[in-house]
Amino acid sequence: MSLHPVTERVTARIAERSAKLRSAYLARIDAARPSGPARKDLGCGNLAHGFAASGADKPQLKAGHAGHIGIVTAYNDMLSAHQPMEHYPTLIRMAARNAGGSAQVAGGVPAMCDGVTQGRAGMELSLFSRDVVAQSTAIALSHEMFDAALLLGVCDKIVPGLLIGALAFGHVPTIFVPAGPMPSGLPNKEKAAVRQRFAEGKATKEELLEAESASYHGAGTCTFYGTANSNQMLVEVMGLHMPGTAFVNPNTPLRDALTVAAAEQALRITHLTNDYRPIGRVVDEKAIVNAMVGLAATGGSTNHAIHLVAIARAAGLIIDWDDLDELSRHTPLLVRVYPNGSADVNHFHAAGGLGFVIRELVEAGLMHRDLLCVHGGDLLRQAKVPELDGTKLIWSEAPTQSGDTTILRGVQEPFDAEGGLRRLQGNLGRAVVKVSAVAPEHRRIEARAKVFETQDALLAAFKAGQLEGDFVAVVRGQGPRANGMPELHKLTPTLSVLQDRGQRVALLTDGRMSGASGKVLAAIHVSPEAACGGAIAMLREGDVIAIDAEAGTMQALVDEAEWSAREPAQPDLAASAHGTGRELFATMRRTTTSAERGACALFADASFGDDKDLCA
Incomplete structure (x- = not known):
């Protein structure tokens, strides 16, 4: 072969x-x-x-x-x-x-x-x-x-x-x-439905815990x-x-x-x-x-x-x-x-x-x-x-035929001709997007930015009824040098609720979304990150952002002269400096490479084959 x-x-x-x-x-x-x-x-x-x-x-x-x-x-x-x-x-x-x-x-x-x-x-x-x-x-x-x-x-x-x-x-x-x-326990789809209902205030904490316990059992x-x-x-x-x-x-x-x-x-x-x-x-x-x-x-x-x-x-x-x-x-x-x-x-x-x-x-x-x-x-x-x-x-020998073609298929009859992961690039830097769970009609968006410095700020805006219309949620200051690049998993149910209401929404972040990335378009791992002065830190509330997962592009549609004149906003990282042992990881945050270079503090002083800034 x-x-x-x-x-x-x-x-x-x-x-x-x-x-x-x-x-x-x-x-x-x-x-x-x-x-x-x-x-x-x-x-x-x-x-x-x-x-x-x-x-x-x-x-x-x-x-x-x-x-x-x-x-x-x-x-x-x-x-x-x-x-x-x-x-x-x-x-x-x-x-x-x-x-x-x-x-x-x-x-x-x-x-x-x-x-x-x-x-x-x-x-x-x-x-x-x-x-x-x-x-x-x-x-x-x-x-x-x-x-x-x-x-x-x-x-x-x-x-x-x-x-x-x-x-x-x-x-x-x-x-x-x-x-x-x-x-197998409670089916994942049923668990996700309860999570989404909880995000909307339609399920109690007791119902949510019961569902989670039946899933992770x-x-x-x-x-x-x-x-x-x-x-x-x-x-x-x-x-x-x-x-x-x-x-x-x-x-x-x-x-x-x-x-x-x-x-x-x-x-x-x-x-x-x-x-x-x-x-x-x-x-x-x-x-x-x-x-x-x-x-x-x-x-x-x-x-x-x-x-x-x-x-x-x-x-x-x-x-x-x-x-x-x-x-x-x-x-x-x-x-x-x-x-x-x-x-x-x-x-x-x-x-x-x-x-x-x-x-x-x-x-x-x-x-x-x-x-x-x-x-x-x-x-x-x-x-x-x-x-x-x-x-x-x-x-x-492994079976020659799938036992369930709704779950597993051969190369001649795949679910999609392409795999699940893509690279995005443009004037906002480079990012990764997982499209295998995103319906084709949701893989492109052009909408105004709503800018947040934490995922909790976005959730608070949702609870206050402030997330109306189409938008790209920008959650920045979440990269490896900022706060260790946590997963922003709490955003998935909330953004899914808005998408199900008919709004066109997406996420743009220098943080992670984990292996549980869901049905909402999410441009993640944006590099360079905000803490390194990356372009994501130059975005302002109301800027128009275009993300096209099919073409592999992400752009801030801002006048070029205005864009080049902007200074990146510096994220406030004070809240991540201490508590829960975070002070013990300060050296790692200072010396880690970018997400595309593995977000790794172990090789920060070693060559990656070129002389580029490891923050890039």
């Missing part, structure tokens, strides 16, 4: 752009590869500290011949998605022991829940928590004890953070181990297709999961069998074997392109327009929103899962799931097949479906 010319062109462009940076990265990880077991060069005192509490594994570690796995876990029992991981280390240690190796929990990483912090001050820590997770992962793996790593994580910033941290140890083979989605990942479930898709198409792992429900025999299989496979791919698969080689330009194609084909989270840039940079690769836009415009949309449809990820999985999607995209030449996947095969093996034959884990 031949590669699609756009996939081939974008991949070659990334490789050429990244050549110097990638070469230096690969040289570093090659130099870091041990000549024997990772811990062989440790002094006796160092090693004794490392296995002092290892019990039955102590003789193995003392002898120093067999493979040893470091477990980095994001377990906590507040996050439903991570609560099932409580007992994974016990399972992994047992599996490693049975396979002739050993395993230890190398460290834990913080795992905050965006669902809990949405609309609260804590959300201003959310994006930077990714960088903290990356640093915590690096600390966990810094002990030079481990020949392989298993990363236990699922949710929004946690998987990107784990991946960035692991790529700093690119010589270590690494497999991701998720927990899977909770069983048990252990496992939230079932809508937000950032957490987009994470699982990305890890799958990059070849970092055991095949078919993403959407198997937690606390089931199959889920436990997949966790055991990941431990066994990790020991098979260490540098001590003949099938060495270090993560720095697995994550190459082909894997990153597959991630962007998968994001477009499934209508995945807009957050990955930020995360993928940072992940790529951690592997010595440079990508930008032009790459994402070009791939998305040539990738058919194959999946309709809420918020792009009414189904949830369990329904998607039952209809054929990622196995079906991967095979369709590989056979169409849109995805690279020849990845160095952690499971030992190529990407088509990633498309296989796990199941239990008694107690034995086996993999079968």
